[in-house]
Amino acid sequence: MNGLAEIGHFTLALSAGTAFLMASIPMLGATLDDTRLMKTGRMAALVLLGQILMSFGLLTAAFLRSDFSVKLVASHSHSLKPVLYKIAGVWGNHEGSLLLWVLILAIFSSMVAISRRIEIKRQARVVSIQGMIAFTFLLFMLMTSNPFLRLEPAPLDGNGLNPLLQDPGLAFHPPMLYLGYVGLSVAFSFAIAALIEGKADKDWARQARPFILIAWSALTLGIALGSWWAYYELGWGGWWFWDPVENASLLPWLIATALIHSVIVVEKRNTFKTWTVLLAILGFALSLLGTFIVRSGLLTSVHAFATDPARGMVILVMLMASIGGPLLLFALRGDRLASRDTSALLSRETALVANNLLLVVATATVLIGTLYPLGLEAWNGARISVGPPFYNATFAPLMGLMVIFMATGPLMAWQRADSRLLLRRLMPPLLLVVAGIGLSILLLEPHNVTAIATIGLAIWLIGGVVTDIAVTAGGLRAGQTDILRRLGGMPISRWGVNIAHLGVAVFILGAAGSSFFQSETIERVFPGDVLRAGSKIYRLEDVKPVTGPNYTSTAAELSLLSDQGEIIDTMVSEIRFYPVAGTTTTEAAIRPRIDGDAYAVLGDGDAERGYTLRLYNKPLVSWIWFGAALMALGGIFAINRPPPLEDEAKQ
Amino acid sequence: MADLSPKMRRGLGITAVGAVLALAAALVLVALEDTVVYFYGPTDLKSKPLDDRRIRVGGLVVEGSVDIDGIDARFDVSDGKNDVTIMYRGLLPDLFREGQGIIAEGVFNGQNFMADTVLAKHDETYMPKEVAETLKEQGVWQGEGAGN
Numbered sequence: 001m002n003g004l005a006e007i008g009h010f011t012l013a014l015s016a017g018t019a020f021l022m023a024s025i026p027m028l029g030a031t032l033d034d035t036r037l038m039k040t041g042r043m044a045a046l047v048l049l050g051q052i053l054m055s056f057g058l059l060t061a062a063f064l065r066s067d068f069s070v071k072l073v074a075s076h077s078h079s080l081k082p083v084l085y086k087i088a089g090v091w092g093n094h095e096g097s098l099l100l101w102v103l104i105l106a107i108f109s110s111m112v113a114i115s116r117r118i119e120i121k122r123q124a125r126v127v128s129i130q131g132m133i134a135f136t137f138l139l140f141m142l143m144t145s146n147p148f149l150r151l152e153p154a155p156l157d158g159n160g161l162n163p164l165l166q167d168p169g170l171a172f173h174p175p176m177l178y179l180g181y182v183g184l185s186v187a188f189s190f191a192i193a194a195l196i197e198g199k200a201d202k203d204w205a206r207q208a209r210p211f212i213l214i215a216w217s218a219l220t221l222g223i224a225l226g227s228w229w230a231y232y233e234l235g236w237g238g239w240w241f242w243d244p245v246e247n248a249s250l251l252p253w254l255i256a257t258a259l260i261h262s263v264i265v266v267e268k269r270n271t272f273k274t275w276t277v278l279l280a281i282l283g284f285a286l287s288l289l290g291t292f293i294v295r296s297g298l299l300t301s302v303h304a305f306a307t308d309p310a311r312g313m314v315i316l317v318m319l320m321a322s323i324g325g326p327l328l329l330f331a332l333r334g335d336r337l338a339s340r341d342t343s344a345l346l347s348r349e350t351a352l353v354a355n356n357l358l359l360v361v362a363t364a365t366v367l368i369g370t371l372y373p374l375g376l377e378a379w380n381g382a383r384i385s386v387g388p389p390f391y392n393a394t395f396a397p398l399m400g401l402m403v404i405f406m407a408t409g410p411l412m413a414w415q416r417a418d419s420r421l422l423l424r425r426l427m428p429p430l431l432l433v434v435a436g437i438g439l440s441i442l443l444l445e446p447h448n449v450t451a452i453a454t455i456g457l458a459i460w461l462i463g464g465v466v467t468d469i470a471v472t473a474g475g476l477r478a479g480q481t482d483i484l485r486r487l488g489g490m491p492i493s494r495w496g497v498n499i500a501h502l503g504v505a506v507f508i509l510g511a512a513g514s515s516f517f518q519s520e521t522i523e524r525v526f527p528g529d530v531l532r533a534g535s536k537i538y539r540l541e542d543v544k545p546v547t548g549p550n551y552t553s554t555a556a557e558l559s560l561l562s563d564q565g566e567i568i569d570t571m572v573s574e575i576r577f578y579p580v581a582g583t584t585t586t587e588a589a590i591r592p593r594i595d596g597d598a599y600a601v602l603g604d605g606d607a608e609r610g611y612t613l614r615l616y617n618k619p620l621v622s623w624i625w626f627g628a629a630l631m632a633l634g635g636i637f638a639i640n641r642p643p644p645l646e647d648e649a650k651q
Numbered sequence: 652m653a654d655l656s657p658k659m660r661r662g663l664g665i666t667a668v669g670a671v672l673a674l675a676a677a678l679v680l681v682a683l684e685d686t687v688v689y690f691y692g693p694t695d696l697k698s699k700p701l702d703d704r705r706i707r708v709g710g711l712v713v714e715g716s717v718d719i720d721g722i723d724a725r726f727d728v729s730d731g732k733n734d735v736t737i738m739y740r741g742l743l744p745d746l747f748r749e750g751q752g753i754i755a756e757g758v759f760n761g762q763n764f765m766a767d768t769v770l771a772k773h774d775e776t777y778m779p780k781e782v783a784e785t786l787k788e789q790g791v792w793q794g795e796g797a798g799n
Contacts, residue, residue, distance in 0.1 A: 235745075345660070345663065353664075354667075357667075357668060357671050358671065361671055361672065361675040362675075364675065365675060365678070365679055368679055368683075372683065372687075382689060383689065383690035383691075383784070384687045384688060384689050384690060385687070385688045385690060385707060386683075386686070386687055386688075387686065387688060389682070389685070389686035390682045390683065390686040390687065393678060393681065393682035393685070393686060394675070394678040394679050394682050397678060398674075398675060398678070522722050522740070522741050522742060523722065524721040524722050575745070583746075584745045584746065585745055586745050601742065603722075603742040603743065604719065604742075604743065609721075610721075612721075612722050612742055614741070614742045
C-alpha cells in the first residue's frame with residue numbers, strides 16, 4: 001500500500017477545479033473584452049492537461065506494477081499479462097476509458113489554447129466550452145466512476161482481462177476511436193462559440209477545419225481497427241456486423257464526413273454556415289452517444305463486455321442535457337448565421353449539398369435501425385433485431401447514390417460549372433465504367449447485378465479521381481515537364497481529397513469482393529483430408545495440443561495447396577483456453593494477401609470423430625482496411641493550416 | 652444552365668430534399684417490414700402462430716441435450732417452462748456450452764427450430780439481454796434483480 005492512487009485521485013479532483021476556472025474565466029474575458037482574462041485560458045488548459053496526465057500516469061503505473069490494492073487493477077489486470085495489455089487494461093474498462101476520454105479532451109483543448117492561429121476572442125470561448133465539457137465529465141467521474149478506489153484487503157492476483165481483448169488491434173482501437181470522438185468536441189466548441197459570437201465566417205472555418213479533419217481521420221482509423229479486430233479475432237469471417245456498438249461509432253463518422261465537406265463551403269463560399277454549425281453539434285452529440293451507448297447496457301450487442309445499466313441512465317440524462325442545451329442555443333441564435341447562397345444549380349455547391357443530404361439521411365437510417373428495437377420494445381414489448389438485410393436495403397443504396405456525386409463534385413467549379421466542360425471531364429470515368437462493367441460480366445462469377453453495380457461505382461469514383469489529377473496536370477496536351485510542374489503545384493489539400501476519395505473506391509472494391517465473391521465451406525474432417533473453398537485448397541495436416549504463455553490450446557495445422565497439390569503455405573488455427581479468465585477463444589488462421597485472404601477456423605471435435613473446419617476464400621478483403629487507411633491519410637493531407645495571426649492583429 | 656429565380660431555386664431545393672427524404676422513408680419502411688427479425692422464447696413459440704418468417708429464439712441450453720454429429724448439432728433450449736429443439740448445421744460459437752444462454756436465428760417449422768446462426772456472447776458472465784428477460788418472464792431468473 002502506498003499513496004500513489006490517492007495522489008492520482010487528488011490530482012483528478014484538482015483538475016475538476018481547474019476545468020471550472022477554464023470554463024468560466026476566459027468566457028468572462030470574452031464577454032468583458034478583457035484580454036488578460038481571455039489569456040488565462042491558455043494556462044488553464046495546460047494545467048488541466050498536466051493534472052490529468054498525472055492521474056492517467058499514476059493509474060497506468062498501478063496497472064504496470066500490478067497494484068491489486070487498486071480495485072480497477074484487481075478487476076481488470078493480472079500479474080501474468082504481457083506489458084502491452086497491462087497498459088491497454090487502463091482503458092479496457094469504464095473508469096479508465098473515461099479517464100482516457102478526458103485526457104484526450106485536455107490534449108485537444110491545449111492544442112486550441114496554444115494555437116497562434118485562432119482569433120483571441122474565439123479562442124477564449126472555444127477553450128471555455130472545452131472546459132465546460134471537461135468539468136462535466138470530471139465531475140461525473142469523481143462522483144460515480146473513481147478509477148482509484150482501493151480494495152481492502154488487496155487480492156493476491158487480478159481477475160485478468162478478457163483474452164479476446166488481449167490483442168494489438170483492440171489495444172489501440174479505443175484510443176484511436178476516442179481521438180476521433182473527442183476531436184469532434186473541438187468542432188462542437190467552435191460551433192457554440194460561433195453561436196455566441198453570432199458569426200461564422202471564412203476564418204472561423206479555416207481555424208476549425210484542421211481539428212475536424214484530425215478527428216475524422218482518427219475516427220476513420222479507429223473504426224477500421226475495430227473492424228479489422230472483429231475480422232481476425234472473432235473468427236466469424238465477417239468485418240462488419242451492423243451491431244449497435246459498431247453503428248454507434250459509424251453515426252458520428254457519417255456526420256463528421258458531412259461536416260468536413262460542409263465546412264469547406266463555409267471557407268470557400270461563406271455560406272452553409274447554419275447547417276455546418278448544426279452538423280458540428282450533432283456530430284459531437286452522436287460521439288457522446290457512441291462513447292456511452294457501449295456501456296449503458298441499453299442495447300443488446302455482441303460487443304457488450306461490461307455493462308452497467310444503472311450508470312447508463314445517469315449517462316443518458318447527462319447526454320440529454322449536453323445535447324439539449326446546445327440545440328436550444330442553436331434554435332435561438334442559429335438564424336443569425338444565415339446566409340444567401342447565390343450559386344447556380346450546376347456547381348460544386350450543389351454536389352456538396354447532395355453529399356450532405358445523403359450522408360445525413362443515411363445517418364438517420366442507421367439511427368432508426370439501431371434504436372427501433374428499443375422503441376418497439378417500449379411500445380408493445382416485442383423484441384426484435386435489425387440486422388444486415390435492413391442496412392443493405394436502406395444504407396447501401398443511399399451511399400451508392402452519394403458515390404455518384406463524389407466523383408463529379410471535385411470536377412465541378414464553385415458557383416457555376418460549365419456543363420459542356422463537365423460533360424467532357426466525365427467522359428473518361430464513364431468510359432471506364434462501361435469497360436469495367438463489361439469486363440466484370442465477362443470475367444467474374446457469379447453474375448450478380450448488385451455486385452457489378454457496386455464495382456461500377458468504385459470504377460466511376462476512381463475515374464473521377466484520375467480525371468481530377470489529369471485536369472490539374474493539364475491533360476494530354478501538356479508536355480512532360482509541364483505535367484510534373486503542374487502536379488507539383490497541386491495543393492497538398494487537393495491531393496488529400498483525391499487520396500481520400502480513392503480510399504473510398506478501394507474500400508468499396510474490398511467490400512464487394514469479400515461479400516459477393518467469398519466462398520465458405522464447413523466440413524467435419526480428419527488429418528490428411530483436402531477441402532476446397534472457392535479458389536483456395538486446404539489440407540488438414542495435424543491437430544495437437546500446444547501450451548502458450550497464459551493459455552493452453554488445441555492447434556490445427558493446415559496447408560494451403562496449389563491446384564497441382566503443392567504446398568504454398570502452412571497456417572495454424574487454434575482454440576485457446578485461458579485458465580485465469582476461464583475463457584475459450586478461437587484464433588483463426590489467416591493468410592492475408594493483396595488479392596484475397598485464406599481464412600480457416602478450427603471448430604469442435606476430437607481424434608475419433610474428426611474436427612469441424614470452417615474454410616473461406618475472401619477475395620480483396622484487406623482492401624477494406626487499406627481503403628480506410630487511405631481515407632484517413634487523405635484527411636490528414638487535406639489539413640490546411642490557417643495563417644498565423646500577429647498578436648496585435650488578434651486583438 | 653439558365654439562371655433560376657430565387658423562388659424557383661427554393662422550390663427545386665425543397666423538391667430535391669423532399670425526394671431524398673421520401674426515398675429514404677420508403678426504403679426504411681419497406682426494409683423494416685421485410686427484414687426485422689423478431690425474438691421469441693420457447694414458451695412464445697408454443698402459442699404464437701408463425702409462418703416461415705425468420706425469427707430468433709433464445710434461452711438456456713438444456714444440460715445433456717446437446718447431440719453433435721459431424722457438423723450437425725441438435726440441442727434443446729429452455730426458458731424454464733418450455734423447451735424447443737434447435738437443429739443447426741455449422742460451427743458452434745466458442746462460448747456454446749450446456750447451461751449457457753444462447754440465441755439462435757432461423758425458421759420454426761412447428762416442430763423444431765432450424766437455425767442457420769447461433770450466437771453466444773463474448774463474456775462468460777454475460778447473459779443475452781433477451782434471454783435474461785425471457786427467464787424473468789417465466790419466473791426462473793436467478794441473477795441480479797431476481798425476486799422483483
